[in-house]
């Protein structure tokens with residue numbers, strides 16, 4: 103089985119690097135330099151790249167990486183410059199005999215994809231630890247449907263988001279559900295991780311279902327708090343999701 107290592111980029115991005123032997127597959131290289139340093143240090147060749155969406159902090163390193171490894175296969179939305187293996191919902195990727203499936207997850211952007219295989223999911227800016235991506239292009243209904251699609255995967259699926267946002271998301275999660283013990287415990291554990299200089303990621307779907315407010319829109323406690331926020335009684339999941347997402351946009 104391949105190993106998966108986070109390479110830090112910018113202020114809080116992770117470039118996840120899958121490694122098998124001397125070959126590597128990288129996810130969302132927003133900048134090339136830290137990835138090149140990691141690959142050189144390990145004597146690795148970049149065989150492939152997975153791109154989740156068009157934002158520069160996810161694909162900005164492509165040109166430089168392709169100069170260095172021109173034969174690398176770059177999978178992603180067809181409209182992104184540098185993608186030489188365009189993929190969409192239902193597409194399949196083979197890397198060193200490992201298969202990954204492409205999931206379309208519109209919401210954060212309309213072109214957003216995720217890559218799923220071997221119990222691992224590379225989800226870009228759709229789901230974060232205890233949170234979800236902002237809606238830059240898609241509607242709340244699209245994002246909720248995308249999160250529902252992820253929620254249907256096995257609970258043991260490991261999620262690899264592209265940003266370290268977990269602690270600030272947990273603060274919001276506690277504002278939504280102050281009495282949720284699972285969120286309190288997760289905050290303690292993740293504070294320790296960060297204090298030790300370690301990532302809080304990957305996360306597991308099962309944990310997100312108990313601590314991520316955006317995956318809990320049908321829970322009575324979440325509905326009540328969203329209703330308080332909206333000043334009207336909300337029961338519809340989409341209304342609850344919409345209020346939570348708006349609230350989080352302005353939450354400090």
Ligand SMILES: [Zn+2]
Nearest residue numbers: 155157210227
């Ligand atoms: Zn983004």
